Amino acid sequence: MPNGxxxxxxxxxxxxxxLKIIIKDEGIGMTKKxxxxxGSPYYSLKxxxxxxxxMVSFQIIRSFKGKIQVNSEKDIGTEFIISLPQIP
Ligand SMILES: Nc1ncnc2c1ncn2[C@@H]1O[C@H](COP(=O)(O)OP(=O)(O)OP(=O)(O)O)[C@@H](O)[C@H]1O
Ligand SMILES: [Mg+2]
Structure with missing residues (x-):
């Protein structure tokens, strides 16, 4: 978040x-593209x-048979919703 x-x-x-983990920021956001x-290797705008x-995060979540959803709006912010199966 360049402006805090x-x-x-x-x-x-x-x-x-x-187990549902939500991480939401007020950063630069992303376009649909x-x-x-x-998750593509070496894709970075930083x-x-x-x-x-x-890429590593997606792999870890997949290995736990979890799901990840990304909601983002350019110049507004981003929300990652991660769901991991609970141990019974
Ligand atoms: N929360 C976010 N808000 C806006 N853009 C994001 C966010 N998370 C990731 N991105 C975009 O996705 C790109 C890829 O993210 P990724 O975490 O794979 O690599 P990175 O952050 O550039 O490098 P590294 O994680 O190795 O420091 C980032 O460069 C950035 O452009
Ligand atoms: Mg990163």
Whole structure:
């Protein structure tokens, strides 16, 4: 968030057995095209980014049989909703 702002994180448990983690920021946001590029190796718009962060994150979430949803609006902010199955 180049101009500062708030990052919200919440964690809750859903009725269908998932742990739901929400991370919401007031950063630069992404266009639909940029969202579609997320997780591609070496895709980065940061000066010193490796472009591997999201790829690894997606892999970890997949390995736990979880789900991830991205809601983002350019110049407004971004929200990641991660759902991980709870251990019974
Ligand atoms: N919360 C976010 N808000 C806006 N853009 C984002 C956000 N998260 C990721 N991006 C965009 O997606 C790109 C890829 O993210 P990713 O985490 O894979 O790599 P990176 O952050 O550039 O590098 P690294 O994670 O290795 O430091 C980022 O460069 C940025 O352009
Ligand atoms: Mg990153």
């Amino acid at each position: 702002g708030t990052v919200w994180t919440t964690c809750s448990s859903t009725d269908d057995g998932f 940029q969202i579609d590029m997320l 000066e010193s980014g490796t472009g591997l962060g999201m």
